[in-house]
Amino acid sequence: MDQRDEQEFAKYFAAKRDFVRRSAFLLCGDWHRADDLAQTAFVALHRKWSGIRDRGAVDAYLRKTLVRAAIDESRRPWRRERQVDLLPEPEPAAGRLDDQVATRTDLINGLRDVPPKQRAVLVMRYFEGLDVAAVAKALGCSEGNVKSQTARGLANLRTALGAEVETHG
Structure with a gap:
């Protein structure tokens, strides 16, 4: 990679690092793992940087790399185990999500x-x-798959929170 490409990448990294890190945190729920995921995504982007012709597609490539890294990491066997001191007592669900x-x-x-x-x-x-089309493109799947994953994800989030999840969009 030449000096000009390195400078462009450094500028892009500085502009996007915090946003990518926050997105990674929402994907995994842990700041340390989020840092690792963001680093993995940026390293992959750096490898491809000089070959990217359409700089407008860089955000989509980075997003896709981040999501795939999060999914791959979640498949590791040690990520499925969670240690807790006390078993949580279920609380009765009432009201809306914001309550x-x-x-x-x-x-x-x-x-x-x-x-x-x-x-x-x-x-x-x-x-x-x-929107649905952009998510489908980022994940490399159909819009119908995005819609069904959204519905299932919201249902699982409702169950996890024990409340009705209101969505707008």
């Missing part, structure tokens, strides 16, 4: 219980504000 989710932490904990592909769709649709 139940008092903090961002509650939402992040709820997202952890949603399967990785569904979580990725929810993050891209509701956090990044992408």
Whole structure:
């Protein structure tokens, strides 16, 4: 990679690093793992940087790489086990989501219980504000698949939070 490409990449990295890290956090629910996922995505992008002709497609490539890294990481056997000190007592669900989710932490904990592909769709649709077509393109699947993953993901999030999830979009 020549000096000009390195400078362009450094500028792009500086502009996008915080956004990618936040997206990674929403995908995995842990800041340390989010840093690893963001780094993995940026390293993959750096490898391809000089060969990318359409600089307008860089965000989509980075997003796709990030989501795939999160899904791959979630498939590792040691990620399926969780140690807890006390078993949680189920609380009766009543009211709307905004009454139940008092903090961002509650939402992040709820997202952890949603399967990785569904979580990725929810993050891209509701956090990044992408439409169904853009999510389908980013994940390399059909729009129908995105719609069904969204519906299943919201159902799983409702179950995890024990509340009705209101969506607009």
